[in-house]
Amino acid sequence: MSTIAHTQKRGFAGTVWEYLTTVDHKKIAILYLLAGGFFFIVGGIEAMMIRIQLAVPNNDFVSAGLFNEIITMHGTTMIFLAAMPLLFAFMNAVMPLQIGARDVAFPFINALGFWLFFFGGLFLNLSWFLGGAPDAGWTSYASLSLASEGHGIDFYALGLQISGFGTLMGGINFLVTIINMRAPGMTYMRMPLFTWTTFVASALILFAFPPLTVGLFMLIFDRMFGSGFFDVAMGGNTIIWEHFFWIFGHPEVYILVLPAFGIFSEIFPTFARKRLFGYSSMVFATVLIGFLGFMVWAHHMFTTGLGPIANAIFAVATMAIAVPTGIKIFNWILTIWGGSIKFTVPMLYAVAFIPSFVMGGVTGVMQAAAPADYQFHDSYFIVAHFHYVIVGGIVLGLLGGAHFYWPLMFGTMLSEKLGKVTFVLFLIGFHLTFFIQHFLGLMGMPRRVWTFLPGQGLDSGNLISSIGAAFMAVGVIIFLVNVVITQVKNVQVGRDPWEDGRTLEWSLPSPTPYYNFKQLPLVRGLDPYWIEKMEGKTEMTPAEPVGDIHMPNNSFVPFVISLGLFIAAFGAMYHADEGKDWAIPVLIIGMIVTFGAMLYRSIKDDHGYHIHKEELLDESGKGGAV
Amino acid sequence: MANLHPNSGDPKVTYEYRRKKHAEEMRMQVITFTMMIFFTVIAFAAVGAGFSKWFIVPFVLLLAVVQVIFQLYYFMHMSHKGHEAPQLFMYSGVIVGFVTILAFVTIIWW
Amino acid sequence: MAAEQKFTPQTWPESPEQATLEGKNKFLGFWFFLGGETVLFASLFATYLALKDSVPSDTHAKAADLFELPLVFLMTMLLLTSSLTSVFAMYHMKNYNFKKMQQWLFITVALGLGFLGCEIYEFNHYYHEFEHKFTSSAFGSAFYTLVGFHGGHVVFGLSWIIALMIRNAKRGLTLYNAPKFYLASLYWHFIDVVWVFIFTVVYLMGMVG
């Protein structure tokens, strides 16, 4: 039980088993990337169907009911099953290396988090094949979602509940990793910005997901177990769901965008070859955004009728968030300013991100003015706003990050040429699709509408928007082609492939050894690898002699725990149907599987194993020290 | 790995010192517990005695908060060194929770 | 292996729950989890307060009709005392006295079971005497969800402690299981913290309308 198991070539089945049981953060990152990428494509196909339906007036490419299912699944998939896991992929791949850790704090929990997310997402998407998907919007407002027939909403509530548990565990794991596992000398104020944003986003997860959990439980109870939280006839109150959803929902947008900010904060200094401007104000702004993010949720509910005082308070708080965000924008610009810039693909994404995101921020402040929001609300203006922040911020960050961190994760370099083609197509497509939607909204086109009539001034705007979507689709396809070509060619790159790496992850040999750091590095300042390089060194100075390294064992238990909940969810969902007597036993069996696996984990000791010093010294012969 | 005491000179001395410290701490815990029981009894008595609602509600809430602080700081050792991060996150949780409750008792009225 | 090492009371470290890196990580992670649980229960309290006495018609029982102070007082005493007994257990854990720790944990579990018995009686009573059900009104849903989530935590906490006691009965304390015992006791205290607010907000404030 040691290195041999890891260096051996294994067959296909062996590889699958390795990934089903892995607790290595680098492999879990790849799992997140694959699963998140898959759901991104599913969500993207749904988006294309929406834009085809809306390309021309009076279209009937899809029926009205199916359209509702598609928009609901598009939003839900993109937020919960694509954007979050893809960001988790980068957090797992990069953050532990950035702080000089051999592993995350809870490797087992890390794997559990992934499998819960995966089974939750699978459950949600099975709705397509089992009687229809949810159709009450990704916000699933209660009166509508209680009235929805079939099991669509049940899939939504149960699926998100399961994957939400996984996210929560991931968040706690990152928090403890960052606090406890930093290498010697890696003080808080020397942590790279991506680590900082991971930290703040994880804290937001910790506090934002419980309200969602509670809201989802109530939805589950109301729909499947006869309670009356949102049912007015029983004394319930439908607004409670809205509050819980947005108490979670607004922090959620920052959970998504902060790590993207973090990725850009790594890309700018690397390719401007200049240290990040205003590091401490960046940290401060990140924390402040995280804090304010909890005080503004009701700006999604201005038109609900909260009253003028509540609306005023939440409007002012919302506008305040623009201040720390502005600080960040200026810091990025000043980082590029006077740098010796290399326009690689990641840098292109980063540069394009600034104006794109600012446009989303500006419409955000417009909407924050509560009286004006009465006009914008539920119109295409809102759709334009949040796509400018989500695509212009998060998706550009994900694409830029994918190119930037590809060599770190796979040891190969994506083609810069194809990358630039993707970039151009995607950026043009993005603005073409969403810019015009501001005006469609102002002209009165409502959000979540199945079709529109000709001759109302909406025709050409919608057509342009759909053409833009096609551009984005082609861009993404070329990106996939790029991935396939790169992986088939499999030209391995060495250490520091961008040549300008500043932080610890680039100081490692490629591919990264499974124990990450043979000797923990000594961190002497911000951008530690850059500091060493400036002194003519090619490696980090070690902070300890070579010694035994403790490693966790692989485990199949995370998979089983998650599978149990997946099974139980079917029981919970079908138990109220007539003639489905098997449902309650299924619920119970699923719960037994889950709790049994937890008990097994608890009572079966697992001390991990050690890689011995001699093996480590042996390996350095084969290239790749530290 | 053998000796993990923070400032261990003579193990025998530190051992006895620690035993004593633990015993002292235990006395504190019992006092804490007595206070908690006392607060609880007062709270129940206030309701049982049928004072005005405007007195009882803030009064019992205050007692609950004080009691919980005891529980957190003594029973759960949050007063000890090395609890800075737990404190930060507990307080953050309390703030988020408080804002939620505040919203639900003020702007959900119909 | 370090985690299996045998100790004497003299060599047993001052903070055994945090003597290893795993212990430190668990300690911190569990506290963060409790921070999240705080928000979870706050959300349940918020819902309860918003839906308190919110019933479809006047024939349904309201808070002031339902609650009886003596039973709640008894439950409170049981749970508060069990909090103290688990402190005692941790005291003996720190002194490397495994036997006494197990004894106090046993008492803790017994008190917890007593609490649970009272709660089951209570729910049963409301259900049959007052037709106050999970499905009868929004008030009922909110009440049973809040108090029931707490009860569920009690069940989980008891199972956890019992599992630890049985699993480690033969091998005594090590640096591998010390953090586990410590966390279980933190969890138990947290359950008590939540109960303090439940008896105050739900029962005491419920009595005064």
Ligand code: HEM
């Ligand atoms: C930073 C990343 C951001 C993301 C990911 C984001 C996302 C979203 C989303 C998804 C919605 C749709 C709500 C709905 O379903 O109606 C929305 C609405 C809104 N956003 Fe943002 N937003 C971001 C930034 C901002 C900023 C910086 C502001 C203001 C300073 C802002 C203010 C608003 C307001 C007021 C609404 C409500 C509009 C309405 O529903 O009428 N957002 N945002």
Ligand SMILES: [Cu+2]
């Ligand atoms: Cu918002």
